[in-house]
Amino acid sequence: MKVGFLGLGDMGSAMADNLRRAGHELSVYNRTRARAEALSGVRVAASAQEAAEGVEVLISMLADDVAVEQVLFGESGAIHGLAPGSVHAGMSTVSHALARRLAAEHAARGQRYVGAPVFGRPEAARAAKLWIVAAGPSDAMERCRPLFEAMGQGIETLGEDPVHAAVVKIAGNLLLAAAIEALGEAYALVRKHGVAPARFLEIVNGRLLRSPVYENYGRIIAAERFEPPGFRLRHGLKDARLALAAGEDAAVPLPIASLVRDHYLTAMALGWADLDWAALARVSATAAGIHGPPQSSIANPGTPR
Amino acid sequence: MKVGFLGLGDMGSAMADNLRRAGHELSVYNRTRARAEALSGVRVAASAQEAAEGVEVLISMLADDVAVEQVLFGESGAIHGLAPGSVHAGMSTVSHALARRLAAEHAARGQRYVGAPVFGRPEAARAAKLWIVAAGPSDAMERCRPLFEAMGQGIETLGEDPVHAAVVKIAGNLLLAAAIEALGEAYALVRKHGVAPARFLEIVNGRLLRSPVYENYGRIIAAERFEPPGFRLRHGLKDARLALAAGEDAAVPLPIASLVRDHYLTAMALGWADLDWAALARVSATAAGIHGPPQSSIANPGTPR
């Protein structure tokens, strides 16, 4: 299938590469052109408009709302190149408001918008193991299906309204951020009482929660291994903002999102914007006067049996 | 083994019954005597002191610190019946401060204290599927091992200091409460944007978090099935208080625990003290102007594939 692809960060590059391997014909655009040229077997377009010309499906995987608005609707933006009848699958995390606008703008041009944000970090993108949450007109989703299958391990559909996909992604990220925040607080608590966070994780996630997400973030936080980032803290802040905006629009207070946002801002003030978003947990450690990962000498003597 | 057992609520009754089935000789005490008499094959003691006389191991499974202090140290309390050389395994959730006091008081009498709080709800207690987190003198833990094995599916040991077991239990419960709170907020958000919470759970836990804990509480909350309680909200409030006290003692701020505590208080003010602690999530719904579980008519048309 002829596919346009906008946005070649860590996620986008891996996803585009999986589409190419599956035999699709890609025309790609990235604001920093070097990242586009690093990709083999694809045509590098000079503008988003050019990347969108003649494609059946246009995929966007851009950093935030501002980037989407600029690359879609700006000068030489993709919307000016996209033909009637084509489909735009927005796969990055966007605000519920932008999802609504995209649906309307595309519909007004005889095009269709599928909201299709993904769950998964860059390693999942490379391994084509993303989970894709899609909502939009059903025939448009059908057209995207082979593409989604080449990038992900599964597709969850949510009906006709792309806003629903945006909101599920936003609320899902809120659950993850809340888990990271809670791990950060719990670790600070056990550590100052003499228990090694890694041992705490073994017990509480190993026996009780049994979640690969807690396992992954729990280990990252215990080791304070925040570089290289899988997902940057500045983007975590952006996602908290999306949750708060979605909440505000529907009159839903979200105190955990507020708390997480405030902690992200401290992280920003301390210069951690480009660490992994799990560095959120370091704010709780800092607020308890803890600096640096636990020494092996504090390691708890207990061993699981 | 000759075992004394104090506290026969939903958890304690099930645990004591499993000990009896495993062939141990039990002498039990409960403040409400009827609950003790409902248990077959055990000797019902007239006082905690009497229940503690002549036992090798005394187990306590009481509601809170006040109950432990009264039943142990009060008039006709267990401490007055317990012989030197015996072991007390405290299996309920107590404050770090009480764990410290128990260790000291027993040591002063030539006895040993094992902190051995459990993770698991009443159905896990009945099925002998509890997870036991134990810390204390190693020979004392060895003596308790066959008892723990009769009540649980596994034992995690944490070294010599019973305070460590108390803190791990308290911090573990904080993670659970944070997850419930986050689910409550995320559900309110998706619901007011038109997505059914149950569908959200299918996607986010089914594909991403993959935790039996989120699954269990996620379903309870989606259906607002808060009765009968597996663990009462008033006890959830108590556990938040224990986390805050442990944090205060070590100068660790715990904003999620503070938030959860404030929401529990609203739940108390609204008369939900004896619902399941997952009713914490209903506070977020109420604060967003949502009342009652979602109608099937709101159910989201999307289906997983």
Place this chain on the structure above:
Amino acid sequence: MKVGFLGLGDMGSAMADNLRRAGHELSVYNRTRARAEALSGVRVAASAQEAAEGVEVLISMLADDVAVEQVLFGESGAIHGLAPGSVHAGMSTVSHALARRLAAEHAARGQRYVGAPVFGRPEAARAAKLWIVAAGPSDAMERCRPLFEAMGQGIETLGEDPVHAAVVKIAGNLLLAAAIEALGEAYALVRKHGVAPARFLEIVNGRLLRSPVYENYGRIIAAERFEPPGFRLRHGLKDARLALAAGEDAAVPLPIASLVRDHYLTAMALGWADLDWAALARVSATAAGIHGPPQSSIANPGTPR
């Protein structure tokens, strides 16, 4: 002086009327034309552009950033009518970002922008008792001075950068909102312990804080007299949002603003958008299970001496 005036809500109408009384020649514009026509002795312009034509100073007193952007920069917006050399005094509360944009846009057209937000409720506006916080080019401020003097009881200047005035107004409103929130919580606490809020206020503000602001809001809240609104709750929410945005831009966490925002959202969900913003305090009462103002029968017997 020839003055254009945009925005004739409760505040704007009173301010414009005071300018007219002081002998200035007004050309006014309001989106709902009827409000403009209700004002005597002024010329009613058909558009913002027309209102701005030929004036020395243009004053805007509009509800929020969106209104300012539309009335200034939209079709037939004021910017298209304003001559080079003229001054725009923005007197409503706008975001720090919009203040920055206004300064730049006017400078690019040879005009000057003075940020001049006001402290005071409608009754203060009517009595020409506003406090005006002004920042901008000094000659532009000088030109505005006689106008400010006709509307306020005093002017505080903050240097050349209009953003500073915006931020002081935003941070000042945060202090007020925090005071209202704190009064709400303290009232809920004393009331459920049997003390009448009005008596509490007499002691704590009468003797200790001695602030007319606490006195005013303290009485409104004690009597739950939230109608008619002096300043609408929905605008209070907007101001909390401005504080959070200014904080986010400078990496300053503002947990009280977050808390207040979450409580405003509950107020919105409960249908209180058009009550006075002091109804924020009712959220704390509701969260404690309190409904309605205290009965005289609860009135505390103590009397001050």
Place this chain on the structure above:
Amino acid sequence: MKVGFLGLGDMGSAMADNLRRAGHELSVYNRTRARAEALSGVRVAASAQEAAEGVEVLISMLADDVAVEQVLFGESGAIHGLAPGSVHAGMSTVSHALARRLAAEHAARGQRYVGAPVFGRPEAARAAKLWIVAAGPSDAMERCRPLFEAMGQGIETLGEDPVHAAVVKIAGNLLLAAAIEALGEAYALVRKHGVAPARFLEIVNGRLLRSPVYENYGRIIAAERFEPPGFRLRHGLKDARLALAAGEDAAVPLPIASLVRDHYLTAMALGWADLDWAALARVSATAAGIHGPPQSSIANPGTPR
């Protein structure tokens, strides 16, 4: 009048001295005896019991609940020396629960308890300018009146129940802590946007709030002048705890108290326990990456007119 006086910290010493100057006959007790001996014209008792013997009124001004419990009910405690018919005026800030217990214990001995906490810092105590909030049996309050008049500038009575006085004091301190927290956040916000906190205070308190409390704390915080402490941060934490306990007992969530408590704990972790409690505001500065007071070079050029 024959008066016993327990507790001679900065507050107690000043208050006792004012009683002596007014001609009362004092028998004083302090755990650290040297502080008692530093006071001239009083009898120094060897124990709290001895200090209470033969007095008409016993006054306590002790650090916290634990100190009151120990000095009153412990070995050689005051309760053992106090005669039937005498009055105990508790003037320090105690929990609502301890106020209730004191009322009951004294009543059981034919004595009467007056809760009479004070508002004011040590300089107010020295100048006999305290505000006293008193509740208790009316004849007992009458007996205390000349003493209160010698120590304060006014007395506010609250009826018969000493718990009411405790709660008003606790809720009053919550208002103060909220104001300090809000000032800290607002200062961080304006500072990072280039406005000097002292100038912000001039405008917002000088023109709007007009409260001597905001003036005092606003200046302390702007100058970061946290030593010597007028009221120690560790005691501010204790008062937040009292508010939370009173809230918990009546099912009143107090999110500002929770927030303030969490920030106090960070202050404790950073070693600020013995700074003035206004150092709470420094937590907000630190969380925004600000260290140290504003340099004069940042001072805002604007001047009030």
